[in-house]
Amino acid sequence: MATQDAPVGSVQTTVTIIQALRDLESTGVSELADHLDLPTSTVFDHLRTLETNGFVVSDGDGYRIGTRFLEIGGYARKQDPVYKVAEPEIQKVAHQTGEHANLVIEEFGKGVFYAKAEGEDAFQLDTHVGKQVHLSTTSAGKAILAEFTDEEIHAILDEHGLPEITEHTITDRDRLFEEIAECRERGFATDDEERIPGVRCVGAAITDDDGDVLGAVSVSGPKSGMQDERFHDAIPDLVLRTANVIEVNMKYR
Known part of the structure; x- marks a missing residue:
């Protein structure tokens, strides 16, 4: 049973955004910012960074979780x-x-x-x-x-x-x-x-x-x-x- 240490603020924000995308499926920046009560600019910066690294995808209507997570999870499970x-x-x-x-x-x-x-x-x-x-x-x-x-x-x-x-x-x-x-x-x-x-x-x-x-x-x-x-x-x-x-x-x- 794992324990948790105090989170790093910026990383915790990224994780919170990822979890919200999972719950909301595809959503826009403003909607996501309102949902999380975060500044729109902050949410946009995190989403752009995640998109650049392949973890979220912009599908025209908003952002959604990308398959990069599947690759990493599949690798972890296979080991x-x-x-x-x-x-x-x-x-x-x-x-x-x-x-x-x-x-x-x-x-x-x-x-x-x-x-x-x-x-x-x-x-x-x-x-x-x-x-x-x-x-x-x-x-x-x-x-x-x-x-x-x-x-x-x-x-x-x-x-x-x-x-x-x-x-x-x-x-x-x-x-x-x-x-x-x-x-x-x-x-x-x-x-x-x-x-x-x-x-x-x-x-x-x-x-x-x-x-x-x-x-x-x-x-x-x-x-x-x-x-x-x-x-x-x-x-x-x-x-x-x-x-x-x-x-x-x-x-x-």
């Missing part, structure tokens, strides 16, 4: 041994279940979708590689939290909170810790429409020989197809087995 080992296993799980299979890691107290695969029966979800989510709202995230100490979990919750994403989202710390305790006992966590209505997920953590958490693997599918024995036994068994295979393969990579 990560967890991704190299886990990605083919994620593909196998998607093929076996027909659903969405995911590799999620933790960075700065958030869950990041690191790899995804879709089975033949998978339906459209809002997830994409690089998407950040609150750890408390997903099965993979809760499985990762279960590998942290209670003090570390409280620190994450102090920073990011327990926002209500759906009517089923856990927003109470005591209830979250009850689920974390269950996950620690049985080895897997579940998500019952807690981030996306109508979707259930099962996730299990991936750890190394020192007990440090490397990420988690999960399977997501429609509630109608994730019922009874499949949701409570078959998918958990497969997810646990996949996490174990990844852990073993990490030793001999």
Whole structure:
């Protein structure tokens, strides 16, 4: 779990502009300046610098995020041994279940979708590689939290909170810790429409020989197809087995 130091002002402004472009998609300089309550000249200077370096693109109607971020993120992921080992296993799980299979890691107290695969029966979800989510709202995230100490979990919750994403989202710390305790006992966590209505997920953590958490693997599918024995036994068994295979393969990579 990474920590954050005090930011450099100009760099923080650039990051804030990039994040706003992500949220607003394509937007003009004045609109962006108003949104951020920054001088138009400041926003324009930062955008021009980002554009010169290929990180944003001017599309005629405004500025948008450029694919340079994809290049850098792809390079970072390709160098990560967890991704190299886990990605083919994620593909196998998607093929076996027909659903969405995911590799999620933790960075700065958030869950990041690191790899995804879709089975033949998978339906459209809002997830994409690089998407950040609150750890408390997903099965993979809760499985990762279960590998942290209670003090570390409280620190994450102090920073990011327990926002209500759906009517089923856990927003109470005591209830979250009850689920974390269950996950620690049985080895897997579940998500019952807690981030996306109508979707259930099962996730299990991936750890190394020192007990440090490397990420988690999960399977997501429609509630109608994730019922009874499949949701409570078959998918958990497969997810646990996949996490174990990844852990073993990490030793001999």
